Amino acid sequence: MADFHYREKLKQIEKAASTNMVPEGAKNIGLGCFIFVFVLLIAFLIFLSVSLWVNEIIVGSLVTGILVVVCLFVLYKFWTAPKIP
Secondary structure, eight states, X not given: OOOHHHHHHHHHHHHHHHHTOOOHHXXXXXXXXXXXXXXXXXXXXXXXXHHHHHTTOHHXXXXXXXXXXHHHHHHHHHHTSOOOO
């Protein structure tokens, strides 16, 4: 016997995806999670860069530092981008 409850949920999801009816709260949660994980990545890369510098692996530290600067620039541009309707 088919479960029509899940079928209706799937129809609602399909309608929301096709007409961009995603609730604002869901958009904010998704953006918040993405930024949180991106900030954790940047923090890890800073830790890695400092650790390499302390252990006198200068080239690796500089490459990682450049990657941190690029990630910070991307995060800044992402944060200041206009909202998509």
